[in-house]
Amino acid sequence: MSDLIRLYSYWRSSAAFRVRIALNLKGLKYDYVAVNLVEGGGQQRQPAFHKLNPQELVPVLIDGERVVRQSMAIMEYLAEVYHGAGYALMPSNARERARVRSISQLVACDIHPLNNTRVLGYLGEQFGASQAQKEIWVRQWIGNGFVALEELLATNPSTGEFCEGDEPTMADCCLVPQVYNARRFGLDMNPFPTIGRIHQRCLSMSQFGEALPENQPDAPGRGR
Secondary structure (H helix, E strand, O other): OOOOEEEEEOOOOHHHHHHHHHHHHHOOOEEEEEOOOOHHHOHHHOHHHHHHOOOOOOOEEEEOOEEEEOHHHHHHHHHHHOOOOOOOEOOOOHHHHHHHHHHHHHHHHHHHHHHOHHHHHHHHHHHOOOHHHHHHHHHHHHHHHHHHHHHHHHOOOOEOOOOOEOOOEHHHHHHHHHHHHHHHOOOOOOOOHHHHHHHHHHHOOHHHHOOOHHHOOOOOOOOO
């Protein structure tokens, strides 16, 4: 581990948003390296970044000599390597860890990939989808996932102030960015009161608020 952590991020990336929350919950200082995924065809396609991550995706975390890719792997890395710092991110009990992973993957693996920048761009380029049609697509798949997630959270006694118990975990790091996207694309959140309650509880903590897209140095209007 290193005294200097670097995070390659984009202000509106949901995956990077998750990692920013996790870093904040751990109380870890880091150097923010902005990668504009849109401007000029995307800085992620430039040779220097391609070498860092051949997938040409953010986030990428550099901790000393270690390079960690993929938001889920990064968050588990932070939980394991910095286990004594801040919030644990992962429970100590195997059953609870499994539940945190399942909630996290429901969002990160089943909902989010259908609605990321690459997919929406492809829908427009290959099928001529309009912005309105893309927004319908996004609402469909976030809503579909939230129906299941709401039931899983509302009916399980392990759900507390947060997705698992009364301390924030990796699951909450995944939940908050997805709710942000749901609201951005106009999804009606009224059918999901448990998700909404947990989201509100998370945003009562500065670690979540400081990670919001509009608070990042590369967000429009931030004078970067």
